[in-house]
Amino acid sequence: MLRYLIVLLAMLLPLKVFAITAPGVIKKSQAVLLYSGKDFKARVSMKIIIKSGQERIRELTMLRKNYGDVSGDQKYFMYFFQPADVRNMTFMVYKYPTKDDDRWMFIPAINMTRRIAAQDNRSSFVGSDFTYEDISGRDIENDDHSIIKEENNCYVIKSAPKTGDMEYSYKLSWIDKTNFLPIKEEYYDKKNELYKVFTAEEIKDIKGFPTIVKRTMTNLHTGSRTEVAFTKVDYNIGIEDSLFSERFLKQPPKKWIE
Amino acid sequence: MKKLSLVEFSVNHPKLIVWIIVILTIIFMTQFPKVKIDTNPKNMLPKTSDVRVWNDEVEKTFGLYEDMIVVGISQENGVLNRETLGKIQRITEDILKLKGVATRDVNSFTTITNVTAEEDILKVAPLMTGVPKTDNEITVLKKMLFENPMFVDRIISKDGKTTAIYVPLEKGSNGKVIADNIREIVKKEKGIEKYYIAGDPVARDTFGAVMFKLMAIFAPIAMFVMLAVRYFMFRDLFLSITLMMDAMISIVWSMGLLIALGFPIHIMSSMAPVFLMAIATDSIHIFNEFYFRYKENKDKKRAIIDTMNAVGRPVRYTALATAAGFAVLLFMNIIPVKVFGGLIAFGAVILRILSFSFIPAMFTFVKEENIAKIAASEDIESGWSSKFLKKLAGFGIYKTKTTVIVGLVLFIISLIGISKIVVNNNMVEWFKKNSEVRSADTVMNQSLGGTSLGYVVGIANEDEYIKTPEAMRYIEGLQRHLEKLPIVGKTTSVVDYVKRMNRVLHNNDPKYDSVPETKEIIGQYLFLFSMSAKSSDLDNVVDFSFRKANIWVQLKTWNARTMEDVIKAVDEYKKTNPTPMEFKPSGPAYFNFIWNNEVLWDMVKGFIMALIVVLIILSFNFRSIKWAIVGYSPLLFTVILIYGVVGFVGKDFDMPISVLSCLSLGMAVDFAIHFIGRFKQRLAEIRNTEVRTKKPDEILIDSLLWTAKRPGKGIMRNAVLFGASFSVMIFAPLTPYITVGAFIVSMMMLSALMTIIYVPALIMLLRSWLFKDGVK
Incomplete structure (x- = not known):
């Protein structure tokens, strides 16, 4: 009788591990990666390097403010410094977790603000190897998540899109057990071949928030990669709601963009 | 007389010779499993060539692909209806999953970027994200398609009846394999839509695949026909097979060597077996003469040695001329052209060695009564073929001026034809007009901007x-x-995007x-x-x-x-x-243009150099430049005449034609070498015996007629044999093979005729000039 009891206990033991679910890990990871603080500011410099070795620079200030809880609404404001001919261009996004984003762009050369349709979150962000989704996150509900293994103090989670209209068939994420930031992500295409790799090169603690300050996305198909560095990172700086308006899109306040 | 000693040795130790050859053949055969095949004509230019380096650079700079397949879908009532659009969506979706397809850059209704403004919102998105559900949505799609100049002629034809899916291929993908996969995908769809799969990689890789198949079918068929014709000529299966083996051995040795040296088999070298078979037919002169000799003295061994004495010199020089003609290609720039030249030159040398060892050795195994039977029928006076040959030569001899004038007129007309020749290559046109590959291309080019890029x-x-x-x-x-x-048909640039945005x-x-x-x-x-x-x-x-x-x-x-x-x-x-x-x-398209220039002009250059080298060898053979010119005339005439016809017919000087021009060199000169060589021998013999009883002109005419009847029979046999075998190729499904067949048949017939009519005519016409310093 005792023997059976021990066996039964042994079978129950792993349940403690099961308490950590894949969607739970992903949710926690998104909270750390995309929702840290009430608001957030960084100077982002992107270096897009294509196969031939040619480089393209994108430099912008990114401001973000959270509305509501983790995976709630967010607003983004971006001001471009580089390339030179797009200086003063601004870009604003209202992000809603359950419906399409609203996006606006200000085109200084013709002094025009335009709404931009937010159709595909998988399209490239400003011509880089990152997609809009990589920048602002993907709805957890859109994928089936499962922990496939644990290694190097990471959960390795497989996320497969529920609908088949994605350009990748699944993604593997290595999520750090301590700070819940993704250390590495691998994207597999419809032929189940690895084609895109995300890596976090440097993580800094800023105001108590672990922040990836250097990251790279490499596209194995095209042979290009985009290196992103965050500088002047700050959290909880008190960005006003009024910033996220068409008026400021045309004339962004200096104190926020510099 | 070193060669004769080889003949004597072979006749005395026939079994040893055969064994050595069998063992060597097996050794070369062991190399065959290592064979590497490269059907991509692109590789005719090395990776380091300027055009490939530059094209690579452009591809890298602009993220482009070497190859693109264009899939056309057409519906006679227009493609903008729900069913057809659904098919377009499904087919695109399936194509995206194919291995070797550059998925991210496939352009179709569902993937091509469209820039629109709807209710003040700028939208940059794929043209069609889902199949329209209502007629209204179809009208919107139609409007978007036709108001955007970047789409018209690219993914929609002006009449709305044809659309295209552009499928770029990853480096190293096989266009035929992917085209076949796409064919499978479209097969699944029912309905009245028609599907066309076009593009350079389809033509190229389909050709590559079919080519090797055809070589495997036609080479044996040609061989079999050759065997049958030979049997018909000599009525001895054993000897017919011997002749065949002669060709086989040289093919095995040279291909074996090529493989052993690590060269891949390119399109050009894959034609080598056919060429070597052609060159091997030269040994028919040995057979031809052998029967005559046997009839004269009834001693087999003696007859063999006598035969080799008589035909040894022409056989040696024809082999030399052929080998040298092809060896010239070794000095060209294009590596596969060099390999091809070396390969054939080597094979020609092997054939020559075999003629002096293997063939005499095999003769010793034939039963005497068999030879006697056939030899009895070899009579230069009574045979219909001999009579016909006599008539032909007689025409040249007695109607010298007419013959030469007709020749000159033909020559000039041919030159006009040659001036019309266009050096061009169009791989799609290597397929027959009604073939899938070619008709797909034609249809697509009629309705859309064009499949060539x-x-x-x-x-x-x-x-x-x-x-x-x-x-x-x-x-x-x-x-x-x-x-x-x-x-x-259409051009696209960054300006089109800028204008569209504006x-x-x-x-x-x-x-x-x-x-x-x-x-x-x-x-x-x-x-x-x-x-x-x-x-x-x-x-x-x-x-x-x-x-x-x-x-x-x-x-x-x-x-x-x-x-x-x-x-x-x-x-x-x-x-x-x-x-x-x-x-x-x-x-x-630029690559094809450069390829055309480099490879084809290299062949033209090589051909002209070979012509010169052959003339030099002829003058060595005849030890006289005058005789060399006479001997050269059938070759030159054949070549000029054939290219004249090529020019008039409007056929481009393309890759198959360029390869064949080399063959014409090797073959056409052989006949003249045999004819003149044997004629001079005969003339010397007659002069020694009958000189006092006959006038010099009579001796000349007698010798010419004898040559036409006896070695002439060998020439005719050679031509018929070869022409018959290769006429089979005229039924091939690919035009280059038809070209090869027609070319070889006409070349053999022409050069034989030229030799038998024009060499006597020229000798008669120029006799005072030729014999000024006596007969050599």
Whole structure:
């Protein structure tokens, strides 16, 4: 009788591990990666390097403010410094977790603000190897998540899109057990071949928030990669709601963009 | 007389000779499993060649692909209906999953980037994200398609009946394999739509695959026919097979050596077996003579040695001429051309050695009574063929002037024909008109912008220049200029995107379908576009630093020369419109153009050099330049006549023709060498015995007639044998094989006729000049 009891206990033991679910890990990871603080500011410099070795620079200030809880609404404001001919261009996004984003762009050369349709979150962000989704996150509900293994103090989670209209068939994420930031992500295409790799090169603690300050996305198909560095990172700086308006899109306040 | 000793040795130790040859053949055969095949004509130019390096660079700079398949879908009532659109969606979806397809850059209704403004919202998105559910949605789609000039002629035909899916291939993918997969995909769809799969990689890789199959079918068939014809001629199966083996052995040895040396078998070298079979037929002269000799003295061994005495010299020189003619190709630039030349030269040398060892050895195994039987029928006076040959030669001898004048007229007419020859290569035209590959291409080129693709790369001398309005306007002007060429179906450049953005941002006002005023506007438009488009959209048309712009030029034909017209048009435009930009051609069509020039002109050069080398060898053989010229005339005449016809028929001087020109060299000169060589021998013999009883002219005529009847029979046999075997090829499904068949048949017949009619005619006409210093 005792023997059976021990066996039964042994079978129950792993349940403690099961308490950590894949969607739970992903949710926690998104909270750390995309929702840290009430608001957030960084100077982002992107270096897009294509196969031939040619480089393209994108430099912008990114401001973000959270509305509501983790995976709630967010607003983004971006001001471009580089390339030179797009200086003063601004870009604003209202992000809603359950419906399409609203996006606006200000085109200084013709002094025009335009709404931009937010159709595909998988399209490239400003011509880089990152997609809009990589920048602002993907709805957890859109994928089936499962922990496939644990290694190097990471959960390795497989996320497969529920609908088949994605350009990748699944993604593997290595999520750090301590700070819940993704250390590495691998994207597999419809032929189940690895084609895109995300890596976090440097993580800094800023105001108590672990922040990836250097990251790279490499596209194995095209042979290009985009290196992103965050500088002047700050959290909880008190960005006003009024910033996220068409008026400021045309004339962004200096104190926020510099 | 070193060779004779080989003959004697072989006759005395026939078994040993046969064993040695069998063992050597087995050794060469062991190399066969290591065979590597390379059917890609592209590899005729090395990876380090300028055009490949430059094309690679352009591909890298603009993220382009070497190869693209174009899938056409047409529906006679228009493709813009729910069913057809559903099919387009499903087919595209399946194509995206194929291995070897560059998925991210496939352009179809569901993947191509469209820029629109709906209710003030700028939308940069794939044209069709889902199949329209209502008629209204179809009307919207129709409007979007036809109001965007970037779509018309590219993914929708003007009449709306045809659409295309552009499928770029990853490096190293096989176009035929992918085309076959796509065929499987479209087969699943029912309905009245028609599907066309076109493009250079389809033609090229299909050709490569079919070619090897055909070689495997036609070489044995040709061989079998040859065997049958031989048996008919000599009535001895054993000897017919011997002749066959002679060719087989040389093929095995030379191909074995090629494989052992690690060379892949290219399109050209795959033709080597056929060539060697052609060259091997020369040994028929040995057989021919052998029967006559046997009839004369009834001693087998004696007859063999006598035969070799008589025909040894011509056989040696024909082999030498052939080998030298092909060896010249070793000095060409293109590696597969060199390999091909070396291969055939080696094979020709092997054939010559076999003629002096293997063939005499095999003769000793034939039963005497068999030989006697056949030899009895070899009579130069009574046989119908001998009579016919006598008549032919007689025509040349007695009607010298008529013959020569007719010849001269033909010669001049042929020269006019030759002047019309166009050096060109069009792989799609290697397929028959009603073949799937070719008709797909024809249909697609009729309804859309073109399946052949070339690039014109504009290079400025500073970064960011492409964004300036003057660069934009210049490129736009150049595009319109190029589109005036009838062979250009469509051009696409960065300017098209800029103009599209300008118009869409200004509420679709056609007034704004133009290049904007300032560099800032252009820069910001492009940035805005790149925020939502596929990154390849812009990368394909501008480089990262905006120093280079790539104009896509869709061409309606795969003719290598069309790109020349494009290049000329660009230069023309540049002359009248100066610009700091430099324009360089690139892309698959440009590659074909360069390939055409390099490979085909290399062959032309090699051919001309070979002609000279053969003339030199002839003068060594006859120890007289005068006789060399006479001996050379049938070759020259045959070549000129054939190319005259090629010119008049309007057939391009393409790759198969260029390869065949070398063959004509090897073959046509053989007959003359035999004829003149044997004629001189005969003349010397008669002079020694009958000189006192006959006039010199009579001796001359007698000798000529004898030569026409006896070695002439060998020549005729050779020609018929070969012509018969290769006439089979006329039934091949690929035009190059038909060309090869027709070419070989006409070449053999012509050169035999030329030798038998014109050599006597020329000898008669020039007798005082030729014999000025007596007979040598």
